Amino acid sequence: MRAPAVVLAVALAAACARGGDRTAAGAGPPPLVIGRFADDYGNAFRISPALFEQLPRNRFHIVEWNAAEQYFLARNDAGNSSDSGLWTRVDWMPLTGMEPYTWGFCMTAYRAPTLDSARATTPAVRSVPRRGCAGFPFSRMRVQPVDAGPDTAAMFAMAQALAADSLRGRGPWTPENEHVARYLAARLTALGARPAIGGSILVPFASPPRPADTVYNVVGVLPARGGSVGGQRVGLTAHFDHLGVAAPDERGDSIYNGFLDAALPVAMVLDVARRYAAAPGTKPLVVAFFNLEEQGLLGSLALAGSRPRPLGELAVLIGVDAGSPAGEAVTWQLMGGAPEHAAARIADSLARARGWTTTSTPPRAISDVFPFSQLGVPILFPIPGRTWRGYTDAQRSDAMARFDHYHKPADEARRDFPLTGTWYFADWLWSIVSVVSR
Numbered sequence: 001m002r003a004p005a006v007v008l009a010v011a012l013a014a015a016c017a018r019g020g021d022r023t024a025a026g027a028g029p030p031p032l033v034i035g036r037f038a039d040d041y042g043n044a045f046r047i048s049p050a051l052f053e054q055l056p057r058n059r060f061h062i063v064e065w066n067a068a069e070q071y072f073l074a075r076n077d078a079g080n081s082s083d084s085g086l087w088t089r090v091d092w093m094p095l096t097g098m099e100p101y102t103w104g105f106c107m108t109a110y111r112a113p114t115l116d117s118a119r120a121t122t123p124a125v126r127s128v129p130r131r132g133c134a135g136f137p138f139s140r141m142r143v144q145p146v147d148a149g150p151d152t153a154a155m156f157a158m159a160q161a162l163a164a165d166s167l168r169g170r171g172p173w174t175p176e177n178e179h180v181a182r183y184l185a186a187r188l189t190a191l192g193a194r195p196a197i198g199g200s201i202l203v204p205f206a207s208p209p210r211p212a213d214t215v216y217n218v219v220g221v222l223p224a225r226g227g228s229v230g231g232q233r234v235g236l237t238a239h240f241d242h243l244g245v246a247a248p249d250e251r252g253d254s255i256y257n258g259f260l261d262a263a264l265p266v267a268m269v270l271d272v273a274r275r276y277a278a279a280p281g282t283k284p285l286v287v288a289f290f291n292l293e294e295q296g297l298l299g300s301l302a303l304a305g306s307r308p309r310p311l312g313e314l315a316v317l318i319g320v321d322a323g324s325p326a327g328e329a330v331t332w333q334l335m336g337g338a339p340e341h342a343a344a345r346i347a348d349s350l351a352r353a354r355g356w357t358t359t360s361t362p363p364r365a366i367s368d369v370f371p372f373s374q375l376g377v378p379i380l381f382p383i384p385g386r387t388w389r390g391y392t393d394a395q396r397s398d399a400m401a402r403f404d405h406y407h408k409p410a411d412e413a414r415r416d417f418p419l420t421g422t423w424y425f426a427d428w429l430w431s432i433v434s435v436v437s438r
């Protein structure tokens with residue numbers, strides 16, 4: 001049992017650094033529960049002695065800490081999505097032997113009419129953390145660094161799951177395709193996204209080849225700092241469909257898994273969305289996962305033609321497709337960056353800051369962002385070039401031969417896929433979104 005001791009040591013070190021934080025003399029919170037955390041479900045929290053925040057937008061103003069009985073009382077912020085102005089009681093408990101989770105909490109009360117009634121709420125039952133929170137488990141919390149950069153392990157795991165044989169290549173008009181749509185809608189919801197069109201993140205449409213069959217695009221909007229989803233927005237997209245099951249290759253494999261095309265880009269978009277939710281800008285972020293891209297951009301064409309300004313007023317719509325290079329690409333084409341627009345200038349200057357160069361080209365009908373460019377939306381579709389840091393031409397060709405299997409069953413998740421290029425690409429995307437949404 002070494003690990004819990006280490007956690008305790010870290011907590012004590014933090015305590016020494018933070019001796020001054022007290023809401024009332026002698027009644028301050030324990031360091032264990034102060035900082036940035038993520039729960040079991042990936043939701044992000046920020047907790048200071050005075051404020052409990054469920055990022056991106058729900059805030060609870062802490063008025064009383066009871067360290068001995070392990071709870072705090074807070075007033076729900078006026079801008080919260082529900083129960084504003086009412087009172088919340090949060091019971092916490094340390095967790096041992098559950099690393100990386102170090103503590104758990106239960107919202108024992110969340111809409112008490114008064115401070116006193118919140119305080120008087122029957123405490124959660126800490127002896128049974130799995131059902132001690134009104135029959136539900138305590139939410140487990142792990143420390144989250146302020147922004148540790150792209151999470152390549154999470155991106156690979158997500159892309160691997162989307163490219164699993166069980167999802168049968170996310171083929172058009174299949175149950176597996178719809179399953180993935182619902183899964184991505186749930187991921188966006190967990191990040192705090194709200195519907196951007198109508199009342200649902202799942203946006204139904206039908207297209208000429210199968211006019212009777214409803215399928216879904218997945219479109220959500222992450223609120224700006226302060227909770228607004230209106231005004232000018234930034235858009236980010238990748239397509240989640242692939243080719244499904246078709247002619248077998250020489251190995252007899254007939255499942256077109258679409259790991260690079262475009263399971264990994266979907267995961268990269270989610271990684272950027274995660275970082276946005278933890279540090280939102282003044283412009284909301286629209287995240288669109290389009291369907292039936294492989295059938296001729298049908299999902300994006302359906303949405304672009306469905307109404308004026310279908311995604312709202314966009315400062316830019318950024319598209320990611322066909323994976324990321326295995327290494328750090330230092331030359332990029334910015335499809336859609338010509339004629340020049342503000343987001344293209346920002347993308348270029350952020351690329352230069354990394355020692356890269358970009359070449360802008362006009363919009364072409366090769367991506368889901370194209371139909372939106374025809375509506376006057378500034379678009380960016382970055383395409384990695386042929387120069388990668390630390391790679392000779394021969395090494396790059398070798399990596400392409402090993403990992404790049406465009407529209408073949410061999411486009412599968414491989415444990416040896418280097419995530420270096422993914423890290424740089426996803427981090428650049430985040431920096432563009434972060435600056436444009438500022």
Ligand SMILES: [Zn+2]
Pocket residue numbers: 261294407
């Ligand atoms: Zn494709």
